[in-house]
Amino acid sequence: MRVASSTLYQQGLASMNLQQGSLLHIQQQLGTGRSILTPSDDPVAATRALGVSQAQAVNGQYATSRKQTNNALSTEENALQSVTTVTQNIQTLLVQAGNGTMSDSDRASVATALKGLYDQLLGLANSDDGNGQYLFGGTQTGSAPFSENAGGVSYLGDTGHQMMQVDVSRQMAGGDNGRDIFQSVQSSSGYVLKGSSTNTGTATYGQVSTTDPTDPLYGKPLKLTFQANGAGTMQYTITDESTTPATPVGGAVNFGSPSQIQVAGVSFTVSGTPQNGDTISVEPAKQAGTDMFSNLKSVINALNAPLATDTDRANLSNTVATGIRQFANSLDNVLTVRASVGSRMQELDSLNTVGTNRDLTYSQTLSGLQDLDYASAITDYYQRQTALQGAQQSFMQIQGLNLFKYLG
The missing domain is CATH 1.10.287 (Helix Hairpins)
Known part of the structure; x- marks a missing residue:
């Protein structure tokens, strides 16, 4: 060849x-x-490595999202800690305002101090994260969520939550809206007593306590109405205000000061001398005024008004007692939100641990495929x-x- x-x-x-x-x-x-320089070196391993790399990149995005969420929750927690302190200071001044020996000028001084706390509370409600994003506006983070006007403080945000994808199947709220914090109370807050501004007698009430939450009437709004009978004996009747017209609860009961009143699974004491037509509302907390700003403004206005008669003093005492109860409920609500924030931050720590372990597994798998x-x-x-x-x-x-x- x-x-x-x-x-x-x-x-x-x-x-x-x-x-x-x-x-x-x-x-x-x-x-x-690297053992694989081009897919043709090992098509199967190259395909697996690509899938693992993509999964690792997504896991890295979850880690970034968790970091952003944790930063947002930390900022909110700092703000809520200040809200807690301000609310506790308000409670202290309200207890002081209930001192019946204070003069008009003393009460005006307390009102001034409360107005300062009111302004602090409003400032905290409009807190931002340092980058111009407001914390408590829901999904409306570009503008201040609370605005003060002649009618009080209005909430301009929404009730939504900014949801962050912090893991494969977990979305988490990166904050809470202002209505849930400053204009709401927990469903377990019980009842609030409120006297009518038109009362002409001197009847005052203490704090209400829950005795039987299983009572059929528990949770419904009630009203005590005082009226003298034909013999001149002062009596009170209780009506269920959840119906139209209101439904009487039992019959008329003779009133003697002080009277321990038990109705609808709650108990409270009424003292003083009521007049015909005087009323006391017994309302579930969610229906008795949940706006911290409105509640505080009512107390400030009452403290700034001079007291000329015993009726004025009784109405002020009732307003302060209502305020104390309302702010106890508000503080419970703020603390509940703070507990939720802390729980979410704790969950983020756990997810970070899982994410770190997952990233290590991905790195080890890639090493076995590519190194x-x-x-x-x-x-x-x-x-x-x-x-x-x-x-x-x-x-x-x-x-x-x-x-x-x-x-x-």
Whole structure:
């Protein structure tokens, strides 16, 4: 069989190119530390590595989201801590305002102090995160959520929550809206007593307590109405205000000061001398005024008004007692929200631990798929180097086969 010289050259060159290419490939693997430089090196492993890399990137986004959420909740917790302090200071002043020996000027001083706390509370309600994003506007974070006007303080935000995807199947609220914090109470807050501003007697009430939450009437708004009977004896009747018209609860009961009144699973004491038509409302907390700003403004206005008669003093005492109860409910609500914030931050810590472990697993899987076995690669490198040298030497010998060198 005759083989052309050109064929010998082509085959020799192809053999050397193949060996050089293999040697270069191993050099690139050694330089990068990766066993897969192109998908063709190992299509199955390359596909798996791509999937793992994508999953790791998504896991990294969850970690970023958790960090942002934790920062937002930490900022909210700092603000709520200040709200708690202000609310407790308000409670202290309300107890002081209930001192019946205070003069008009003393009460005005307390009212001034309460107005300062009112302004602090409003400022905290309009807190931002330092970047112009308001904390308590719900999803409306670009403008202040609370605005003071002649009618009081209005909430301009919404009741939504900014939800953050903090893990594969977990969305978490990165904050709470202002209505849930400053204009709401917990459903378990019980009852609030409120005297009518038109009362002309001197009847006052203490704090209401729950005695039987299983009572059929528990949770319904009630009203005590005082009226003297034909013999001149002062009596009170209780009506269920949840119906139209209001439904009487029992019959008229003689009133004697003080009277321990038990109705609808609650108990409270009424003292003093009521007049015909005087009323006391017994309302569930959610129906008795839940706006912290409105409740505080009512007490401030009452304290600023001079007291000329015993009726004025009784109405002020009732207003302060109502305020004390309302702010006890408001403080419970703020503390409940703070507990929710703390619970979410604790959950984020747990999710971070899970996410870190997951990221480590992904890294280990990628290492097994992509990282180079240096011992094997170096051995292969020397084998390819020897093969290349053999190809070069054989080519030199073959290209030297020429009959002309033997002619002389």
